[in-house]
Amino acid sequence: MFSEKTILRIPGPTPVPPEVTRAMTHPMIGHRSGDFSALLAEVEANLREVFHTSGDIAVIAGTGTAGLEASVFSMVRQGDAVLAISTGNFGDRFTEIARRTNATLYTLNYEWGQPAKEQDVVQMLKEHPEIEVVLMSHCETSTGVLNDVQAIAKITRAHGAYLIVDAVSSFIGSPLLMDEWLVDVVVTGSQKALALPPGLALVALSKRALERVKNGPPARSFYFDLARYHKDLGADTTPWTPPVSLIYGLRASLAMIKQEGLEQAQARHRLLRDMTRAGVRALGLKLMVEDEKYASHTVTTVLVSDADAVRKVMKNDLHIAVAGGQKQLSGKIIRIGHMGYVDASDILQCLAALEIALVQTGHEIKLGAGVSAAAEVYLHAENPRY
Numbered sequence: 001m002f003s004e005k006t007i008l009r010i011p012g013p014t015p016v017p018p019e020v021t022r023a024m025t026h027p028m029i030g031h032r033s034g035d036f037s038a039l040l041a042e043v044e045a046n047l048r049e050v051f052h053t054s055g056d057i058a059v060i061a062g063t064g065t066a067g068l069e070a071s072v073f074s075m076v077r078q079g080d081a082v083l084a085i086s087t088g089n090f091g092d093r094f095t096e097i098a099r100r101t102n103a104t105l106y107t108l109n110y111e112w113g114q115p116a117k118e119q120d121v122v123q124m125l126k127e128h129p130e131i132e133v134v135l136m137s138h139c140e141t142s143t144g145v146l147n148d149v150q151a152i153a154k155i156t157r158a159h160g161a162y163l164i165v166d167a168v169s170s171f172i173g174s175p176l177l178m179d180e181w182l183v184d185v186v187v188t189g190s191q192k193a194l195a196l197p198p199g200l201a202l203v204a205l206s207k208r209a210l211e212r213v214k215n216g217p218p219a220r221s222f223y224f225d226l227a228r229y230h231k232d233l234g235a236d237t238t239p240w241t242p243p244v245s246l247i248y249g250l251r252a253s254l255a256m257i258k259q260e261g262l263e264q265a266q267a268r269h270r271l272l273r274d275m276t277r278a279g280v281r282a283l284g285l286k287l288m289v290e291d292e293k294y295a296s297h298t299v300t301t302v303l304v305s306d307a308d309a310v311r312k313v314m315k316n317d318l319h320i321a322v323a324g325g326q327k328q329l330s331g332k333i334i335r336i337g338h339m340g341y342v343d344a345s346d347i348l349q350c351l352a353a354l355e356i357a358l359v360q361t362g363h364e365i366k367l368g369a370g371v372s373a374a375a376e377v378y379l380h381a382e383n384p385r386y
């Protein structure tokens, strides 16, 4: 009966709203047509608003990793020194991409669950004045840490370096004021809070970053050369055949965000985060990120003994998929995704399922405590009706 039913509470891919699904069934159009140029121009204008930049945004066929690779292979030049800051699995991936450029690589690695520390970045840049490019994650999806991009951007700019931010899982859910915060490059992907299927990478370049990619030597990647994307955007087109259907979906997704209001969408994500955290705490479980300041608005990580058995009950009996831990956190945590097309009732449902699964796997909890605590947060929220 329910063989196709899966309620996605993983940190991507996320549920796709019917408005977006319908938009993607638009009949195919030629990508060198006026119709496509009009579509891309509209999407680009709306993307500038949500990225908070007057620069431009490359719309690339590929997933978030393609966006990370495009940013690194376009911004890092032969002989550059790069600082890669890693707070978990995705930070490590960013570091590995930088390693492939043969740049002189400096790294700051943090214990999983901990955020990056500003003073370490200050110290590293002081010790290595030659560092030209700094890489960091905003939300580290493997741990649920939300790093302080604004603080690190300020330090990076004072040094004169360029900051590239992986905002794949934080985008839309958490504020990131690209130009105001002095961030040079922001990367995201379609399958998180944008609520599209996987397959699109978006790379926003500030005016300053654009100058660098335009005036430097050619990028050491052909497909991912952001100077090419920039040049073609001037004519409202893309260098290679774009994923047209996903771009129709993106137009619909951006229209939905505009209708809700970006700040309202961010307030919704914060509320969902607060509900989830209150629920988890009321069940006597431990959050991986205790400090609210660094707790992701889009994914909550919970330490659970026998985490995979709990997840299995949730998925098999109640059709709710939550994610497990990656690498050294495998089997030790549950990651609850609350990004994109998610509302308060989805969190109540997820907590109820978590409670049942905990009881069925032998955990001693008070049934209903998590749902009740989350409901309290909802009832006391300033404007809970989204």
Ligand SMILES: Cc1ncc(COP(=O)(O)O)c(C=O)c1O
Residues within 6 Å of the ligand: 011, 012, 063, 064, 065, 066, 090, 137, 139, 140, 141, 166, 167, 168, 169, 189, 198
């Ligand atoms: C923070 C972060 N960076 C990068 C990626 C990689 O994106 P993709 O799997 O779409 O290539 C992800 C995916 O979960 C992510 O959460």
